Amino acid sequence: MVDVGGLLVLGIILVILLPFLLLALIGMLWTVAYPLMLCWAVLFSGKKLDQQIASTASREASLRESLGRDPLTTIDGGYRTDITSCGVVWSGVVFGPSHWHLLIGWINNLTGGSVDIFQKVVSAGRAEAMQRLREKALAEGYEDVINVRIDTSDMTPQGARKSIKAVEIFAYGTGVKYT
Amino acid sequence: MEQMVQGILVVNTETIPGMMITETLGVVSGSTVRAKHLGKDIFAGLKNIVGGELSQYTELLQESREEAVGRMVADAMSRGANAVVNVRFATSAITAGAAELFAYGTAVKAE
Numbered sequence: 035m036v037d038v039g040g041l042l043v044l045g046i047i048l049v050i051l052l053p054f055l056l057l058a059l060i061g062m063l064w065t066v067a068y069p070l071m072l073c074w075a076v077l078f079s080g081k082k083l084d085q086q087i088a089s090t091a092s093r094e095a096s097l098r099e100s101l102g103r104d105p106l107t108t109i110d111g112g113y114r115t116d117i118t119s120c121g122v123v124w125s126g127v128v129f130g131p132s133h134w135h136l137l138i139g140w141i142n143n144l145t146g147g148s149v150d151i152f153q154k155v156v157s158a159g160r161a162e163a164m165q166r167l168r169e170k171a172l173a174e175g176y177e178d179v180i181n182v183r184i185d186t187s188d189m190t191p192q193g194a195r196k197s198i199k200a201v202e203i204f205a206y207g208t209g210v211k212y213t
Numbered sequence: 214m215e216q217m218v219q220g221i222l223v224v225n226t227e228t229i230p231g232m233m234i235t236e237t238l239g240v241v242s243g244s245t246v247r248a249k250h251l252g253k254d255i256f257a258g259l260k261n262i263v264g265g266e267l268s269q270y271t272e273l274l275q276e277s278r279e280e281a282v283g284r285m286v287a288d289a290m291s292r293g294a295n296a297v298v299n300v301r302f303a304t305s306a307i308t309a310g311a312a313e314l315f316a317y318g319t320a321v322k323a324e
Binding site (some may be wrong): 060129189 | 225255258263264270275304305307308
């Protein structure tokens with residue numbers, strides 16, 4: 035009887051402690067993983083960003099070449115009157131600079147002027163969002179996207195210092211089909 | 214598309230190409246706050262160190278937006294509309310890993 039009661043108490047204590055143990059484990063993993071990931075970022079994140087930009091640009095170029103035009107326009111209502119069906123299409127990309135890029139940006143910020151690294155990161159994300167909008171609209175059977183709007187919103191809440199640093203680029207418009 | 218299946222046409226232009234708006238039924242809106250589970254948050258945090266796209270959050274916002282638009286469409290249906298025009302989206306980050314998505318537009322009857 036004593037044995038069973040003891041086990042029960044031990045079990046309850048373990049269950050109560052489990053979340054804390056898990057948190058400690060995650061903390062330990064983080065301490066080990068962070069320097070490794072940062073090293074990787076210092077060495078390769080610039081290259082990765084360049085690859086991302088190049089891949090988006092090549093997809094955009096091949097799509098433009100196959101269509102002969104850019105399907106996106108910001109004109110409200112379009113420029114053609116033979117529209118037969120329409121519907122909203124959107125795409126979003128959450129894109130962030132690496133911690134190495136944050137450091138470069140911080141140093142750049144001290145000297146002032148244009149912070150080119152952040153401009154590069156955000157426009158890479160924007161190009162990707164727009165390219166996905168084109169692909170999505172074509173996949174849903176639309177020929178053009180009119181009244182395209184592009185929003186940029188911060189994923190980092192105000193005042194939160196220890197959180198992810200990223201922006202969400204959201205592109206939306208009305209997909210249209212012609213006769 | 215999902216919105217078309219429910220019989221409601223959703224566009225972000227002020228008019229519907231090829232249709233006449235006969236009646237406006239007011240502003241309809243839908244909003245949602247969603248979050249991913251801790252594991253995905255941690256993974257996104259790790260991925261943020263090396264930069265680039267955070268696909269967990271891209272997915273999260275995509276799902277949330279579908280839900281918000283679904284609620285907006287339900288609102289429009291309850292008013293007896295057959296289309297929602299001039300749809301706008303707004304996003305705000307409440308805490309790290311939870312985003313509020315808001316979609317609004319004007320419910321109309323169109324022929």
